[in-house]
Amino acid sequence: MLGIKLVRSYELSLVRQLYNQLKKLIMQGQLNANEKLPSTRVLAKALNVSRNTVVEAYDMLFTEGFIILKQGAPTTVVEQVSIKQQAVVKKIIDNNKPFKIDFLADFKTGQGDLKLFSIHLWQQMLVKGSQQLTKHQLGYLSPQGVSWLRSEIAAWLFRSRGLQVADTDIFITTGSTQALNILADLLNKKVHSFVVEDPCHIGVLNIIKNKQYPYTGCVVDEQGIQPELLTHKAISAVYVTPSHQFPLGGILPAKRRVQLISLARKKDFYIIEDDYDSEFRYQGAVISPLYSMDAERVIYLGTFSKSLFPALRIGFVILPKALQPQWLHFRQYMDVQNNSFEQAALAEFLQSRRMDKHIQKMSKIYGERRAFLLNCLKQTFGSDVAILGDNAGLHLVVQIQGKKFRDDFTQQAASKGIRIATVNDYSLEKAPYTDKLLLGYGHLTPEQINHHIKLLYDFIKTYKTS
């Protein structure tokens, strides 16, 4: 009857099947306005289902306003409820595609070796940490984050960097991207510029670009940002990586730190200090953050994406008091707060000092990989190769004598299956860095390093340099 077909083995209930098909007939105008529907008894018999099934389907159509149900009167279709249904288009876009590319040699920067992180260990932390959660903590909480985690982060910053910070000044984030996103809105002074290091992390730049806020670069040298170049009249904020400049690898010297802070006080702007990978330093102690010099002018960004794993989505920001109320407001209307199970797991990881052991272990491994890569580069490229930057982090900057890498280098390398970036790819003013390559090695085993450098050598040999 009415072309309706019901399938008993189907996952969808008979009621919903019947409802769907009747609704379709009505919407397509095959059952017209004011047209009578068969009685529940007749339709049930024709479809060989219980009368109750039809009653329920009719009830649904009535509740949603498709039909008129009146005792003693026939059931009729409501007026003006037909419309061309726009169903799901069959064409499937694979949105994951750009995230799936496999390279023969992958020198991507800023990622640790995820193969060495134990999923089992994190499961343990989740179970152990969440035993401390109250039922109240399953609900909406302060956007600032769970206080247990904040005090463990404060303790960790003190142990690892000698940094003294009150846990009430720490704000949990879902990572530095979120932090920068909020800070861009919070610090934007409209006609004033955001200043970023040049070269700098492109992701950081894109956050500001996306919002169409004015920005400008400040050229760095081998030591980092040069405060004497900050002659701009109006600055919203300055973004710096003083512990390990990205990508060039310099450590900002005390004199420039003092200059930068004096300038911030004089011109009334904030400094955003991104401490993205300073945990991993293979010679000497971890660099002391700029934040320790001025807790009212410096905003400190910390992340666990490099030290633990990116899909954790936990980072933090240390905020000057003046910015805290507005930060809470922005976070509240952005995504409210972090997941509480993951916060508890990280707090447990820090409190039990597993973090300290983990960093120690990974520093040793990354330090060995760095040394292996240096050796490999020297053996392959000979004396043509020069290394820049501090003995730290998860990537190297190399120069190869007599070689210039044009804008097409990255793409040409990719066509040969090699993922590699030049410093120029991270530069606002393209010219000055055509001779510098970035090699990420944190995620590579010695065998992979050997193999990848050979591929890179073969490619560079054939790459026409001018």
Next chain:
Amino acid sequence: MLGIKLVRSYELSLVRQLYNQLKKLIMQGQLNANEKLPSTRVLAKALNVSRNTVVEAYDMLFTEGFIILKQGAPTTVVEQVSIKQQAVVKKIIDNNKPFKIDFLADFKTGQGDLKLFSIHLWQQMLVKGSQQLTKHQLGYLSPQGVSWLRSEIAAWLFRSRGLQVADTDIFITTGSTQALNILADLLNKKVHSFVVEDPCHIGVLNIIKNKQYPYTGCVVDEQGIQPELLTHKAISAVYVTPSHQFPLGGILPAKRRVQLISLARKKDFYIIEDDYDSEFRYQGAVISPLYSMDAERVIYLGTFSKSLFPALRIGFVILPKALQPQWLHFRQYMDVQNNSFEQAALAEFLQSRRMDKHIQKMSKIYGERRAFLLNCLKQTFGSDVAILGDNAGLHLVVQIQGKKFRDDFTQQAASKGIRIATVNDYSLEKAPYTDKLLLGYGHLTPEQINHHIKLLYDFIKTYKTS
């Protein structure tokens, strides 16, 4: 020597202690530019520490540019590195305060009973779900979310609402707040207005207000939004809650659904359908989403904050194909992606059908609480009380004969320890809803309902209505 004091029992290493104190002396100008520092041998002896401790501290100061270290020459302080240090202010702001208030009677809306959610169950899901994760999934993935979860959500929408949707059109979010935040930027056409229902969820309105995008209200009646009032020339998007209007509780009838979609096609705008709590319907089947009528004009928002718990921070959005590339771009620069352990846990929860059982169980409980509350209201207020809205969700709208609740009602109630909102609190045009109260009951046991309604009755009795 130099007033330096080192404490062996201190958590901070002797090296960092020494470094910190020397740095402070330099920054404060007590050790002046070009001043000689004691030799490592002399200082080590004076402080009764190993010479290595002093060497390491000097190395740190050298690396960070505070001192000049030259073999054969005395160690001296660098020029221009003194600055007034701005340490952490002692004053502590308790940012958690507004989230901690305890009420004697709390009728907050939109929250389920967290006391009934088992932390142990979620621990199991985390462990079981994350066993399916690869090491690759600890890293940066597509902002769209883990594909396992997306296909389980598609299956769940089909089982629970008869909704047919491709998992490739589902985008995982950290909740509806995030979804609306991204959509506001994505759909904003500058001079055009966002249209929200009036009254509507204030959080939704605040997201648009915060961004300073133009908006306007469209007055709803007991059935929901009235498309014939959408006479605005230029509309960026229309936000609706057709399955259960918030806060009034109406179900949008088919005729208005058809009108709304026809209008969207004609005037070229998108409809944002927020399906925030339609899982919980105590009579009849779950309402079919508007999305099923037009997958190219309707954006569907789903959340697990009401059905599971808010601190999970997982929701999703079903996007028309035309919006997908830009969505990925916005999400990438907002916070990249969701945590992968929680995504796997939720996928496991859905796949194992624990979700179905959970919703069944909670629907029964909430339905009973609703019935209990209705009964309690009738017994307390007698025939003066009228109930509005569909038999669904986690809150009721009540009218009390002869009572008008002015703007000060909510605040006066709070001063008596009662958290309660009026519909007026959610209204853009204040006048029309002075006689309607909102009672959230999902989180209240029958005993609490009894107690809270008594308190409310006593308060309303004394509240001067004009």
